[in-house]
Amino acid sequence: xxxxxxxxxxxxxxxxxxxxxxxARTYQGWVKRGGYAALRTALxxxxxxIVEIVKESGxxxxxxxxxxxxxxxxxxxxxxxxxxxxxCNADESEPGTFKDREIMRWTPHGLIEACAIAxxxxxxxxxxxxxxxEFTEPLAIMQRALDEAYREGVLxxxxxxxxxxxxxxxxxxxxxxxxxxxxxxxxxIEGRRGNPRIRPPFPAAVGVFGMPTTxxxxxxxAAVPHILNRGAAWYKSLCLSNPKSTGxxxxxxxxxxxxxxxxxxxxxxxxxxxxxxxxxxxxxGRTLKACIPGGSSVPILNREETESCLLDYEGCATQGTMLxxxxxxxxxxSADMVYQIMRLARFYAHExxxxxxxxxxxxxxxxxxxxxILAGDGHQKDLDLLLDLSEQxxxxxxxxxxxxxxxxxxxxxxxxRQEFEAYLTGARRPxxxxxxx
Amino acid sequence: MFDxxxxxxxxxxxxxxxxxxxxxxFEYRTSNIEYRISNIGHRATIMNTHTAPxxxxxxxxxxxxxxxxxxxxxxxxxxxxxxxxxVQETRGWISDAAMTEVAEVLELTPAYVKGxxxxxxxxHQHPVGKHFIxxxxxxxxxxxxAEEVVRALLKHTGCRELGATSPDGKYTVTEVECLGACGxxxxxxVGEDFLEGVTAEKVPEVLKRYQ
Ligand SMILES: Cc1cc2nc3c(=O)[nH]c(=O)nc-3n(C[C@H](O)[C@H](O)[C@H](O)COP(=O)(O)O)c2cc1C
Ligand code: SF4
Ligand code: FES
Numbered sequence: 351x352x353x354x355x356x357x358x359x360x361x362x363x364x365x366x367x368x369x370x371x372x373x374a375r376t377y378q379g380w381v382k383r384g385g386y387a388a389l390r391t392a393l394x395x396x397x398x399x400i401v402e403i404v405k406e407s408g409x410x411x412x413x414x415x416x417x418x419x420x421x422x423x424x425x426x427x428x429x430x431x432x433x434x435x436x437x438c439n440a441d442e443s444e445p446g447t448f449k450d451r452e453i454m455r456w457t458p459h460g461l462i463e464a465c466a467i468a469x470x471x472x473x474x475x476x477x478x479x480x481x482x483x484e485f486t487e488p489l490a491i492m493q494r495a496l497d498e499a500y501r502e503g504v505l506x507x508x509x510x511x512x513x514x515x516x517x518x519x520x521x522x523x524x525x526x527x528x529x530x531x532x533x534x535x536x537x538x539i540e541g542r543r544g545n546p547r548i549r550p551p552f553p554a555a556v557g558v559f560g561m562p563t564t565x566x567x568x569x570x571x572a573a574v575p576h577i578l579n580r581g582a583a584w585y586k587s588l589c590l591s592n593p594k595s596t597g598x599x600x601x602x603x604x605x606x607x608x609x610x611x612x613x614x615x616x617x618x619x620x621x622x623x624x625x626x627x628x629x630x631x632x633x634x635g636r637t638l639k640a641c642i643p644g645g646s647s648v649p650i651l652n653r654e655e656t657e658s659c660l661l662d663y664e665g666c667a668t669q670g671t672m673l674x675x676x677x678x679x680x681x682x683x684s685a686d687m688v689y690q691i692m693r694l695a696r697f698y699a700h701e702x703x704x705x706x707x708x709x710x711x712x713x714x715x716x717x718x719x720x721x722x723i724l725a726g727d728g729h730q731k732d733l734d735l736l737l738d739l740s741e742q743x744x745x746x747x748x749x750x751x752x753x754x755x756x757x758x759x760x761x762x763x764x765x766x767r768q769e770f771e772a773y774l775t776g777a778r779r780p781x782x783x784x785x786x787x
Numbered sequence: 788m789f790d791x792x793x794x795x796x797x798x799x800x801x802x803x804x805x806x807x808x809x810x811x812x813f814e815y816r817t818s819n820i821e822y823r824i825s826n827i828g829h830r831a832t833i834m835n836t837h838t839a840p841x842x843x844x845x846x847x848x849x850x851x852x853x854x855x856x857x858x859x860x861x862x863x864x865x866x867x868x869x870x871x872x873x874v875q876e877t878r879g880w881i882s883d884a885a886m887t888e889v890a891e892v893l894e895l896t897p898a899y900v901k902g903x904x905x906x907x908x909x910x911h912q913h914p915v916g917k918h919f920i921x922x923x924x925x926x927x928x929x930x931x932x933a934e935e936v937v938r939a940l941l942k943h944t945g946c947r948e949l950g951a952t953s954p955d956g957k958y959t960v961t962e963v964e965c966l967g968a969c970g971x972x973x974x975x976x977v978g979e980d981f982l983e984g985v986t987a988e989k990v991p992e993v994l995k996r997y998q
Contacts (some may be wrong), residue, residue: 433861445925445965476859482923483909486979524868527964539860539868539894545904559861576854597919603969604927610970639856639956677969679927693926697964703906718891742987 353452357609362588364598365572367615369456375491377498388389392467393512398428400471406582408589408596413439413530413567414645414675416663419574425554426472426562434474435558437539437565438465438490440481441523441530445646445697446677449600451570452612454481454488457572458495463749464571466505466516467578472564477518480535483525490640492520522647529699530750532565534703541717546749567675569600591618595662599673605680606636617785625680636682639768640766644674646694647754647763650687653687670761689781691762692720698755704746709752710742716759721772726780733763733770794960841884853892867903871910880911886910904936908963916952916959918997920944921976922985925965931972932986936963940975941989944996958981 353369368374374383392400405420424433440448440460453461458504465477481489496518499505509516521539523529529538533547557563577585586596595617601624604610608630614622625631632638641656642648649671651659654737659669666673681690699713716739722728742754747753763770772778845853856869874885886900888993893900904910911919920940924933935959941948944958952959968974971983977997985993 356850442967443965446969448968448970482967483907484963484976484981486976517859522868522872524871524907525963526907538868539865540862541864542899543903559865604969604972605930608971612970662918679969681929681930685930690926690929693924693929697925700964752814 355485355609358391358613360615360623361614362452362625363568363614364576364597365453365600367763369452369612371394374457375394375495377459377502377603385459386463387502388578390468390510392470392578393510394411397471397473399626400467402583404577407578408587408594409570409573409585410554410595411567412569412599412676416673419566419570423472425563426564430473433561434472435561435563436465436469436474436477436556437535437563438568438571439530439532439535439565440475440479440568441535443482443527443530444675444677445694446602446604446642446679447463447645448602449612449676451485451488453568453572454492458492459499460575461568461572462495462499462504462518462774463519464574467574468566468571469516470514475515475517476512478521478539478558479518480523480529480539482520483523483553489520489522496520512751523690528703528751531751535565536563545705548748573597575593589618590616590618591660591662592664594664599661601661601676601678603678603680606633606682607631607680608633615661617662618665619661622705623665624661624678628702638682639683639685640681640687642679642758645677646659646670646679646697646755648674650765652658652765686781687762687766688720688773691716691758692717692724694758695755696753697722702751706747706752708743709747712739712752713755716755724771724781726776730774732774733767736763814914839939843888844877845888846911849873849877864895867895867900869892871904875910917957918977920958920960921963922960923964923966923974924962927969928974929970933973936973936975936985936990939990943990
């Protein structure tokens, strides 16, 4: 449901069924709602069978890249010679995205159950749930639920009375967007600076503490118990457009819409309906100007593209963007695109881990050039310079943070060039460059 | 005038004055963002913290808590982030002396610990006001008026600028990047409290709760 709103008829409520229901947060409440049944059936099966079911369901990663989850799990060594680990990525810091927070706040036991199933499927002894440091409330709720799960014998040395050992711990981040990147997250768990690692080796071979590791997003994992309960065929049937995108997806909508919040819809749902029906359209009767459908790291869509975009991996690609994490940022006709793109670039400049020259220098210079344009001191050549810089920042670095900074800049200049030119020609009054100025 | 030490430069303000160094607010840079630190604001909180003998954090109950955390990881190093959180919870910030203690406890070097502390934005390397306020101004919140909230906070706390502590030592206001609650603009953090839907108009009422 579109927490904090009442469910809309066009929503398909699976993961968000108990959002807003405080009783579902407790162990007793969760069991009453059918919780931990999926874990019980999972533990009675062979790990490989669970991997097969998840593969069959078509579930793909909800953290950004959309990689098939069952396939990822199958990369873990079958013969166990070393400890295995599962990391649950709850670092959620991509501007526009706030769905994992709601999953943790309302259905903490759902996430614990999901992690326990995944952990068993990949034969890991320990799960680390990496939660960003600012999420004080989800941290407290998850800790309470974990304590309960240990007390009730769901976790621990004799998990669910099966004699199998399942351990699960929270690891609190300390303020760094980059720690959401999977290899940076592993470094952060190990007590290091959150610098992404060069791949290969991939985490399934050499992950956290040098051991085989799988990293999955909160929402990806949260879907797993539902798949086990209702079957892979059911999950696969949740599809409105392309059969390669299945299941439901939580979309976090923010910006200039009347009812921002989380909405759960079936893959392939029209973005237009999400914005105009579920979210009630633009605030104050204004008109839509632009939309970023998958979190700040993906290319911006203009109005026409937004209104014809279908929300699944392929539908977004058709419009030249990506589904990403499902963070939908909406701009109405009052938005100053140059200023907002500068603000996004500043985000990446602040969050770059500074290992790669293209990223460290590129993000900083892109921000400075955009600030210069906003201050009315831009040159005609600046737009070409920005495009050139963005080109140098794409596909050349250890992780894709650098590419993520370039995406909104390039698409912004391409689609809203007249706004940039208005600053360059002096047709538009110089704007400030933030509160500090 | 007390002889207080400036944590950023690790020399006393009096030394600076004697040498004719300007003790007015000074600037420093971390990554790409410039901050201004007001010496005036820090004076109240810095008193005595540097002259008193170091009082270890990891004794008694806190040490036991750390030992339980260590059991969760195959290496000692992995307990670094949790250990630093414990220091910040007890001391409010992480001094060089505390970093040295953490290094000893976890068998790391002080330089390594400092390298990690400086990577993460939530660890304070100098004392902050009693209420540390962070306002998200990233694009989604920015669209919904986050900068108005920042201006209102600066005005009502008496903080002269971002990163500076108010003259009464009560507040420090900073901007922060996306807090992961973009649909509830504008989220702010006051210490460990996470508040949603703050507007410029609500600021005086919010501040009343944090005196
Ligand atoms: C700069 C950067 C930041 C990322 N931040 C997050 C994040 O906050 N949460 C997340 O789940 N994935 C994030 N990812 C994606 C992860 O690296 C990884 O692909 C994901 O956690 C895998 O899980 P999935 O297969 O379930 O999607 C980020 C990636 C990059 C490059
Ligand atoms: S691209 Fe940027 S964030 Fe990623 S590893 Fe390189 S410097 Fe760090
Ligand atoms: S942009 Fe402000 S919380 Fe995400």
